[in-house]
Amino acid sequence: MNDLESLVQAAVADFGAAPNPAELENAKARYLGKSGRVTELLKGLAALPPEQKKTRGAEINQAKVRIETELGAARERLAEAELAVQLRAEALDVTLPGRGRSVGGLHPVSRVIERIEQIFGSMGFDVAEGPEIETDWMSFTALNNPENHPARSMQDTFYVDLKDSEGRWLNLRPHTSPMQVRYARAHAAKHAADLAAGKTIPEIRVVAPGRTYRVDSDATHSPMFHQCEGLWIGENVSFKDLKFVFSEFIRQFFETDDFDVRFRPSFFPFTEPSAEIDIAFRSGPLAGRWLEVAGSGQVHPNVVRNFGLDPERHIGFAFGMGPDRLAMLRYGVPDLRLFFDNDLRFLSQFR
Incomplete structure (x- = not known):
């Protein structure tokens, strides 16, 4: 397994282990943030010989696309799970009497x-x-x-x-x-x-x-x-x-x-x-x-x-x-x- 494949697998594992959206976004930052591992790899292209930059850059971008795809899937999974929990917790009893509106306030x-x-x-x-x-x-x-x-x-x-x-x-x-x-x-x-x-x-x-x-x-x-x-x-x-x-x-x-x-x-x-x-x-x-x-x-x-x-x-x-x-x-x-x-x-x- 090469270094990029290991990086993708590590990202998939971290995204899968995130228990909530906040932890998922923190995991995303470790890979795709301004100082993330993928970003550091892209910065490192400057040190490579010209004949290697194109090939290596394409490989890194492919890994980045895979990581972003997995991130999107993890976001959907957590959003669906969160929505399911919310729907169970906030189920409405339509037979209850109506409630008046409270006075609002500034954010x-x-x-x-x-x-x-x-x-x-x-x-x-x-x-x-x-x-x-x-x-x-x-x-x-x-x-x-x-x-x-x-x-x-x-x-x-x-x-x-x-x-x-x-x-x-x-x-x-x-x-x-x-x-x-x-x-x-x-x-x-x-x-x-x-x-x-x-x-x-x-x-x-x-x-x-x-x-x-x-x-x-x-x-x-x-x-x-x-x-x-x-x-x-x-x-x-x-x-x-x-x-x-x-x-x-x-x-x-x-x-x-x-x-x-x-x-x-x-x-x-x-x-x-x-x-x-x-x-x-x-x-x-x-x-x-x-x-x-x-x-x-x-x-x-x-x-x-x-x-x-x-x-x-x-x-x-x-x-x-x-x-x-x-x-x-x-x-x-x-x-x-x-x-x-x-x-x-x-x-x-x-x-």
Whole structure:
């Protein structure tokens, strides 16, 4: 038995042993995820001689198709079993008297987004909303992502088989960052005369919450999720302002002063320098654990230019965070997918 056949058999065994959909998706990630075994084999093709790449690549792709087929069959099996259990547990007695409808309530993620908007609104930030189908230029090029950036591939981004009037491909936005570009360009256009005259214009302070889309699905990732981007641009805005703003946001959001904030060096194409923002609570069930809650950084000069502003005069910071993850932390929810299962037994707890 060759290595690929062994890999397929191992995947079949793992898929067959998965007791529930969550475990099945975790098993899928071990083989077909971004760091999965099949993905690593495909990456290894680069090291092979040219005459071997085609044959080896075809063999790996055949194994991948077999694994995906087995994954689909396992999903159907678990879905059918889950449905059978649900039908047995939720059998209806149509002779029972009717029941009145209870009062509904906001979804927990909607609650968190409203809370984010209120907190940043109290600090002078506007709230911006925009299209969920964006141009390739807005999603990537304007944010200093080169044309060969991997996030543009079908593995990371949902593309729409259409182009805009300028011939640019459309996609379901992978982040709400395009709203930073749209808002800043509108702001620059509104104050174009003052900019041309060298006058100081009002600062840009905006948060952009909304739905975003990426090809990803496990206990902490969903193909559709929520993101909130923030932007503050002016003539004298620094990392000190970023630290104050975000620390104040965390204090108000979690209603505690009992935490520490850490800015950990990182890399994002649209900011330089860049930092991940971690928090650690000093007490409670999460005490002592550093939790990543946002990415941030000083807006890259190329992005400032795409805003229609002069990076020699205008400087500032941007940050991005996931309301879904903040909701998990605030409400102690262990699995992101619970937010999207529409199970009233779960959702009714937040009424």
